[in-house]
Amino acid sequence: MAEAEESPGDPGTASPRPLMRDLKAVGKKFMHVLYPRKSNTLLRDWDLWGPLILCVTLALMLQRDSVDSEKDGGPQFAEVFVIVWFGAVTITLNSKLLGGNISFFQSLCVLGYCILPLTVAMLICRLVLLADPGPVNFMVRLFVVIVMFAWSIVASTAFLADSQPPNRRALAVYPVFLFYFVISWMILTFTPQ
Amino acid sequence: MLQQDSSDDTEDVSLFDAEEETTNRPRKSKIRHPVAAFFHLFFRVSAMVVCLLCELLSSSFITCMVTIILSCDFWAVKNVAGRLMVGLRWWNHIAEDGKSHWVFESRKESSQETKTVSEAESRIFWLGLIACPVLWVIFAFNALFSFRVEWLAVVIMGVVLQGANLYGYIRCKVGSRKNLTSMATSHFGKQFLRQNTGDDQTS
Numbered sequence: 001m002a003e004a005e006e007s008p009g010d011p012g013t014a015s016p017r018p019l020m021r022d023l024k025a026v027g028k029k030f031m032h033v034l035y036p037r038k039s040n041t042l043l044r045d046w047d048l049w050g051p052l053i054l055c056v057t058l059a060l061m062l063q064r065d066s067v068d069s070e071k072d073g074g075p076q077f078a079e080v081f082v083i084v085w086f087g088a089v090t091i092t093l094n095s096k097l098l099g100g101n102i103s104f105f106q107s108l109c110v111l112g113y114c115i116l117p118l119t120v121a122m123l124i125c126r127l128v129l130l131a132d133p134g135p136v137n138f139m140v141r142l143f144v145v146i147v148m149f150a151w152s153i154v155a156s157t158a159f160l161a162d163s164q165p166p167n168r169r170a171l172a173v174y175p176v177f178l179f180y181f182v183i184s185w186m187i188l189t190f191t192p193q
Numbered sequence: 194m195l196q197q198d199s200s201d202d203t204e205d206v207s208l209f210d211a212e213e214e215t216t217n218r219p220r221k222s223k224i225r226h227p228v229a230a231f232f233h234l235f236f237r238v239s240a241m242v243v244c245l246l247c248e249l250l251s252s253s254f255i256t257c258m259v260t261i262i263l264s265c266d267f268w269a270v271k272n273v274a275g276r277l278m279v280g281l282r283w284w285n286h287i288a289e290d291g292k293s294h295w296v297f298e299s300r301k302e303s304s305q306e307t308k309t310v311s312e313a314e315s316r317i318f319w320l321g322l323i324a325c326p327v328l329w330v331i332f333a334f335n336a337l338f339s340f341r342v343e344w345l346a347v348v349i350m351g352v353v354l355q356g357a358n359l360y361g362y363i364r365c366k367v368g369s370r371k372n373l374t375s376m377a378t379s380h381f382g383k384q385f386l387r388q389n390t391g392d393d394q395t396s
Contacts, residue, residue: 018272044287052264056257063253077253078346081260103293105285 026050033116036155043106043159051112054119055084058183061122062190075186083186087179088112095164095172102163111176114156118180121148122187129192141188149184153177223311226277230317233274236266237325240351244332244344252343259347267354270322271361278314281365297365322362326355 026049032039059080075083092107100107125141156176164172224230240262247255275281280300287293329351336344 019268022268022272043291046285046287049264049268056260060257076343077256077260078343081256081350082346101291103287103291106287106293 022047022049026053029113030116033113033155036158043102043110046106046109048105048109048112051084051088051109051115054112054115055081058084058115058119058122061119061126062186064192080186083182084112084115087182091175091179094175095160098168098172099165100160100163100172102160107160107163110156110159111179114152114159114180115183117148117151117155118145118183118187121145121184122190125187125190126192129190145184145188149180152180156180224313224317225311226314229269229274229277230314232269233278233318234321236262236269237321237355240266241325241328241332244347244351247344256343256347260350263351263354267358270358274318275358275362275365278310278318279362280310281362283361283365295364297361297368299365299368322359326352326359329355 025045025047029047029050059075059077062075062080063077088108088111091111092104095102095107096104121144124144128137128140128144131137153173153176157173160176161169161173240259243255243258243262271283275283281298283295283297285293285295329348333345333348333352336342336348
């Protein structure tokens with residue numbers, strides 16, 4: 001379920017190193033997200049391992065360092081997970097109901113992979129937060145998050161927009177905008193203890 | 194490409210395959226892929242054990258660990274265990290026109306070589322595959338009725354991932370027979386007959 005591929009060889013024989021094959025596929029898709037062009041790779045050979053890795057990384061980075069982190073107002077691991085996956089599922093349902101011709105898992109794949117720029121933004125924000133807090137700090141983080149947010153939107157619309165009929169494109173893109181906006185908000189308002 | 198596969202096969206077979214050169218006698222009770230069988234059970238059982246440790250450790254740590262273990266388990270069972278232990282596989286294929294369809298395959302038994310699916314491995318595989326989602330469903334009801342909603346996310350993930358593998362492999366096993374109920378009735382019919390003839394013989 002988590003990938004679309006044709007496993008070579010007979011079932012029952014060991015296929016040549018499926019782990020490396022899957023990791024290379026994930027890496028290739030990361031490259032496609034970072035340099036979005038009109039290509040079908042994300043759609044044809046979808047897999048959900050990339051989104052899972054990104055989601056886990058993002059959720060881990062959004063954890064606070066304090067031990068009693070239960071009630072400090074930050075997102076718990078499960079909350080980030082639920083927001084990302086539930087949000088992606090909702091957008092997918094929305095685009096299917098609007099008449100899109102993309103399959104459920106393909107859409108999840110694209111939305112998940114396009115979180116990559118925001119994960120990079122989170123990483124940069126965490127590094128920037130090691131310096132002194134202050135307005136300059138905040139402006140730098142704001143700038144980085146805005147740039148990465150725009151990158152995510154551009155990347156995902158490059159892949160998803162074609163699957164919608166032309167008069168419904170704005171309706172399909174708007175939830176994607178909201179989705180990445182919520183994630184960017186979580187990243188921007190993150191403060192370690 | 195076939196040659197490349199076979200040369201890489203020997204590389205991988207030496208890692209996963211514990212048996213020596215093939216002999217003529219069928220080995221039904223030997224475990225041929227001990228590493229695959231071990232990891233098949235290890236990930237499933239450790240996910241549940243970590244979940245049960247929720248009293249001792251912080252919830253976000255547990256959630257993270259269980260998520261990672263469940264993902265590893267999904268990958269291992271789907272890509273390695275099913276293929277090696279019982280000769281089944283399933284995946285999704287996107288056709289040229291963009292339509293997606295699911296493919297479920299099972300390896301054909303050839304009559305000349307020895308039966309390549311050993312009984313012990315098959316039993317281990319199916320036991321692990323069926324028992325664990327059932328336990329996760331029980332956990333889900335437990336979390337729901339004791340109102341511990343923070344565990345619900347993790348438990349639902351467990352149910353979904355392990356249930357997906359279960360569904361995929363059952364469909365592979367059923368194979369070209371479209372009707373699952375007819376398969377079930379024929380299986381139970383055979384069991385019933387076997388029991389009755391067994392009773393006749395012993396009495």
